[in-house]
Amino acid sequence: MKKFEETTIDTEQIFNGHIIQVQVDTVKLPNDKISTREMVKHPGAVAIIPITNDGKILFVEQYRKPLEKSIVEIPAGKLEKGEEPIQTAVRELEEETGYTTATESLKFVDSFYTSPGFADEKMYIYLTTDIEKLDIEVEGDEDEFVELLELTLDEAFMYMKEERIHDAKTNYALMYVKAQGLM
Amino acid sequence: MKKFEETTIDTEQIFNGHIIQVQVDTVKLPNDKISTREMVKHPGAVAIIPITNDGKILFVEQYRKPLEKSIVEIPAGKLEKGEEPIQTAVRELEEETGYTTATESLKFVDSFYTSPGFADEKMYIYLTTDIEKLDIEVEGDEDEFVELLELTLDEAFMYMKEERIHDAKTNYALMYVKAQGLM
Numbered sequence: 001m002k003k004f005e006e007t008t009i010d011t012e013q014i015f016n017g018h019i020i021q022v023q024v025d026t027v028k029l030p031n032d033k034i035s036t037r038e039m040v041k042h043p044g045a046v047a048i049i050p051i052t053n054d055g056k057i058l059f060v061e062q063y064r065k066p067l068e069k070s071i072v073e074i075p076a077g078k079l080e081k082g083e084e085p086i087q088t089a090v091r092e093l094e095e096e097t098g099y100t101t102a103t104e105s106l107k108f109v110d111s112f113y114t115s116p117g118f119a120d121e122k123m124y125i126y127l128t129t130d131i132e133k134l135d136i137e138v139e140g141d142e143d144e145f146v147e148l149l150e151l152t153l154d155e156a157f158m159y160m161k162e163e164r165i166h167d168a169k170t171n172y173a174l175m176y177v178k179a180q181g182l183m
Numbered sequence: 184m185k186k187f188e189e190t191t192i193d194t195e196q197i198f199n200g201h202i203i204q205v206q207v208d209t210v211k212l213p214n215d216k217i218s219t220r221e222m223v224k225h226p227g228a229v230a231i232i233p234i235t236n237d238g239k240i241l242f243v244e245q246y247r248k249p250l251e252k253s254i255v256e257i258p259a260g261k262l263e264k265g266e267e268p269i270q271t272a273v274r275e276l277e278e279e280t281g282y283t284t285a286t287e288s289l290k291f292v293d294s295f296y297t298s299p300g301f302a303d304e305k306m307y308i309y310l311t312t313d314i315e316k317l318d319i320e321v322e323g324d325e326d327e328f329v330e331l332l333e334l335t336l337d338e339a340f341m342y343m344k345e346e347r348i349h350d351a352k353t354n355y356a357l358m359y360v361k362a363q364g365l366m
Binding site: 025033 | 247250254298306353354355361
């Protein structure tokens with residue numbers, strides 16, 4: 001849909017980082033007035049809801065520099081160039097948790113834009129109930145430090161209440177599992 | 184929690200916009216290695232789930248320049264300086280939908296970071312089942328064009344499937360309403 005479309009008149013590149021790009025577009029509004037839009041370009045990301053045989057969900061705790069604290073999240077990571085979301089799902093699950101899953105076992109749950117007002121980051125969410133511990137450690141990003149947690153759904157909702165779980169994809173995932181009556 | 188804390192060695196200001204600021208921090212990792220973190224600072228935002236007497240939810244459709252398309256979302260907006268989230272909730276509901284609600288009628292649902300990997304944006308979500316149409320139009324941002332929609336929960340889930348509803352806060356809100364059995 002293009003309702004209320006804003007036509008680009010000019011694009012100013014502000015920042016070309018390793019992960020994000022920032023640009024300011026000058027746009028013509030539906031009433032022909034001129035405005036600017038500050039935007040972050042992001043490669044997109046994939047998150048996985050991994051459910052164990054004994055009814056727990058795998059999470060990882062990691063430090064999030066923008067928040068200056070560590071929070072507990074479902075495993076997730078950025079799409080690499082040329083990668084399909086389902087491949088990212090398997091890779092990030094392996095790197096962050098030491099578990100793996102078959103692509104056939106990954107059920108697509110949903111996708112959404114995390115913050116459409118200023119960013120184009122799209123998040124894909126998958127769920128798997130068929131995970132297996134890897135014998136050998138899979139190396140992930142060298143600047144990522146994560147700790148694995150296994151929580152029941154009740155424990156996870158308690159973490160959410162305490163704001164130790166406190167991000168869009170994880171809160172969504174818990175609400176999804178509850179709404180579907182999966183656990 | 185400060186697990187795996189990353190200590191800031193240097194901060195480079197990249198962009199100071201009207202809505203976002205961008206900075207790159209040089210950090211010392213838990214293993215004493217050095218890395219950089221690209222980060223977006225955002226004032227935070229508030230979204231409202233407004234439920235009508237006849238069992239519908241109010242949404243707004245608007246053009247999202249970062250996505251180059253319009254999507255359907257629950258009413259929402261940025262926190263203004265010095266504003267409490269609950270005030271933002273009432274203001275944005277009035278500006279975007281032409282309905283109002285009493286602050287006492289707003290139930291706090293949840294808060295979460297929309298994209299903790301690169302941004303500090305925090306989203307607060309409220310729900311109200313006590314809304315009233317305003318007699319006069321409340322002026323909102325002059326560069327915002329929105330169209331009001333009223334949808335049943337089933338219709339909203341259909342929009343979600345069709346990806347006309349396709350953002351974190353709105354998908355979360357629908358899953359919340361379903362999980363709680365509110366409609």
